Amino acid sequence: MPRPATPSHREVELLETLRRLGGSGRSAELALMLDVSEETVRRTIKTLAKAGSVERVHGGAYLVGPRSSGETGPSFFRRMGENPDEKAQIAAAVLPKIADGMTVFLDVGSTTSFVAEALRQRRNLTVVTNSIGVAQLLANHNGNRLHLLGGEMCSDDRGTFGPVAEAQAGRFAFDVVVLSADALSPKYGLLFHNPAEAELTLAVTAAAEQVIVVTTHSKFSESAPHRGPAPQHLSLLVSDREPGKKLARALTDWGVAFALASPAAEEA
Missing domain, CATH: 3.40.50.1360 (Rossmann fold)
Known part of the structure; x- marks a missing residue:
């Protein structure tokens, strides 16, 4: 079954938080800013990744597509995912x-x-x-x-x-x-x-x-x-x-x- 086009309130909050952080963030940062558990952040990231709104890496995520911080922005989080x-x-x-x-x-x-x-x-x-x-x-x-x-x-x-x-x-x-x-x-x-x-x-x-x-x-x-x-x-x-x-x-x-x-x- 296709996912509904309208994102949930939690998903919108996480996307806006990523934008405030310059396009990328660690799960620990996002949990602190949203005042939720890291497990909640991970579940939300997983949903957004399936929708193509973010790219998951170990320990966090970054925005993808035209609303991301640009071609160079995600490189930090690619490095975060290494080792x-x-x-x-x-x-x-x-x-x-x-x-x-x-x-x-x-x-x-x-x-x-x-x-x-x-x-x-x-x-x-x-x-x-x-x-x-x-x-x-x-x-x-x-x-x-x-x-x-x-x-x-x-x-x-x-x-x-x-x-x-x-x-x-x-x-x-x-x-x-x-x-x-x-x-x-x-x-x-x-x-x-x-x-x-x-x-x-x-x-x-x-x-x-x-x-x-x-x-x-x-x-x-x-x-x-x-x-x-x-x-x-x-x-x-x-x-x-x-x-x-x-x-x-x-x-x-x-x-x-x-x-x-x-x-x-x-x-x-």
Whole structure:
């Protein structure tokens, strides 16, 4: 039997929420904004996906068709759907490094979004971010203070970039900065496709006590054109697999520690 053309009230609400989020959202974000359970969100997404209104990915959905945020918008959520178990394990390994009351910066990376979800266990954080998703997850929760950086919105990454974001970030003193990257080079360190993202990492690492890099092992073999902060400014790399010999030697030379995330870390 064909589905009725008129969407339900819940479906309309979810579609409008996705539009407010720039065309895509995680189930946890949508549940918070709609004040419903994640299971309700998942059921609604499933119905909308059958109707062709959204595309489902692991942990969320994005709008499709002419009312979506454009050709580049869904790419963040395609990345979110890649290696979700490994990203959750990485987030679990990072959680013990961040204590209640710390001042933390979180970037727009898909792995960083998993870290943000894990940080909902912490209290009284001062969170600074250029990520819409991180802001939705951690604002007005457990006594947190959330600062969303200004600047130009990039729909592809669901975040803000540019001189305004960099200037605002430079006014904070961070206990911990959590960064992702498009590639990790044994010669140059963190590499990015977006030059504005690379520039923002310079501002936040200059104001950081500790810089934690979170990335799956797939980034060890990738490349990108724009360099991030000097690798000697990094403190810790957390990944789901050990780096190869060349990268491991570079980490040692830079003074960067390595932590291996594992299913055991996720269960701890």
